[in-house]
Amino acid sequence: MPNPTAAMLVIGDEILSGRTRDSNLHFLARELTRVGIDLREARVVGDRAEAIGRAVRELSSAFDHLFTSGGIGPTHDDITADAVAAALGLPLAVREDALAALRAHYDRMGVEMNEARLRMARVPEGAVLIDNPISAAPGFSVGNVHVMAGVPQIFEAMVAGLLPRLTGGTPLLSQSLRILRGEGEIAGPLAALAAEYPDLAIGSYPFNQAGSFGAHVVIRGTDGARVGEAMARLAALFPA
Amino acid sequence: MPNPTAAMLVIGDEILSGRTRDSNLHFLARELTRVGIDLREARVVGDRAEAIGRAVRELSSAFDHLFTSGGIGPTHDDITADAVAAALGLPLAVREDALAALRAHYDRMGVEMNEARLRMARVPEGAVLIDNPISAAPGFSVGNVHVMAGVPQIFEAMVAGLLPRLTGGTPLLSQSLRILRGEGEIAGPLAALAAEYPDLAIGSYPFNQAGSFGAHVVIRGTDGARVGEAMARLAALFPA
Secondary structure, rough: OOOOOOEEEEEEEHHHHHOOOOOOHHHHHHHHHHHHEEEEEEEOOOOHHHHHHHHHHHHHHHEEEEEEEEOOOOOOOOOOHHHHHHHHOOOOEEEHHHHHHHHHHHHOOOOOOHHHHOOEEEEOOOOEEEEOOOOOOOOOOOEEEEEEOHHHHHHHHHHHHHHHOOOOOOOEEEEEEEEEEHHHHHHHHHHHHHHHOOOOEEEEEEEOOOOEEEEEEEEEEEEHHHHHHHHHHHHOOOOO | OOEEEEEEEEEEEHHHHOOOOOOOHHHHHHHHHOOOOOEEEEEEEOOOHHHHHHHHHHHHHHEEEEEEEEEOOOOOOOOHHHHHHHHOOOOOOHHHHHHHHHHHHEEEEEEEOOOOHHOOEEEEEOOEOOOOOOOOOOEEEEOEOOOOEHHHHHHHHHHHHHHHHHOOOOEEEEEEEOOOOOHHHHHHHHHHHHHHHHHHHHHHHEEEEEEEEEEEEEEEEEEEEHHHHHHHHHHHHHHO
């Protein structure tokens, strides 16, 4: 059976203005590779309901899972829950279990519940909560859409809680070889090798370090023996 | 006149597998903010002709500019030029000026031209070349699509060469304030302030550093006096 597919949607003006460098995509990409879910596309949109809604509809229809990060805090620019609910045609309301988690957290912290904080207990109807061990405000899964926080520390904790619940596939294995020749020199034999192993993905990533040109060639696949065989052929083609 | 809008398309399996952390989006976002082009969306797709083609068609129709990075090298997984030409319905052929630049570079380096390297001289009909001062293989602009290399050093040099050719808008100015209170506490007054300044974007970015909660509130706009006025109001609302 082919691996499940996924997309990620990063939400936040601060990424598109260059104020903040996103790190959640890279983290999620590594985690999904580890559990055998194929990340096929990622998008970044700003804090605009229409852009979020369109991306949610398109990506949740096209892939088995959609993971989002950002826009679930208490401030006026946090509109992800509203936009996701609207995109899926679901009502959004305060949920008692989410509210209870927030209340317990605020009691421990000695801060007051208020209208802004109450917003974070709103989830679309039928959602399953994603635990937030750091600041209590939960993420949620609704259908195949998994809505998580943008703060990297919280996003990573939510992913750790969520992934064991999802059915993964066969983890992708990879081996890589550093070849100290220009890509233009290795391209021909590499293409021939790739054609012989259509079940593997063979990628070439050039580098230029201290004036020496070369490439990291990465062979990826779900069958470790095939990856090893292709890597042995590659190493014989380009001895160090 | 409103600022021109833009999207970015990052192309490469290595980003989606988590092998490589993209840095080109962050670089481009900062540069576009500086020259007054509004980056509205970014996407990441793998080395698949259909995914690249669909994204190129959608994003080049929806925005004034589309910037791409990745997939223009000599190896079999470098299919961006082919996919962009196909998406726009244009023939792709070796261009004499691109070939001359490559030949001159290879002569200097003492390496041979071959079939793989020749691929990098292929550009869609009607394209304008984007200079590559590092490894000669050019990027190109065709219509409103600007195709550049994925290696950050080369991408950054190409952006530096390209941007002066594009008509920018009014640069976005921003001021930020670090507030040592939880977002849930500042959210109410912040929303009221944002409603009073609909011409500005006011964003709140929470942090949790060594156990203290707070938020960076960023006020962005093209009118420096308005940004300053709103920031003075903000600072008065939340004295240090």
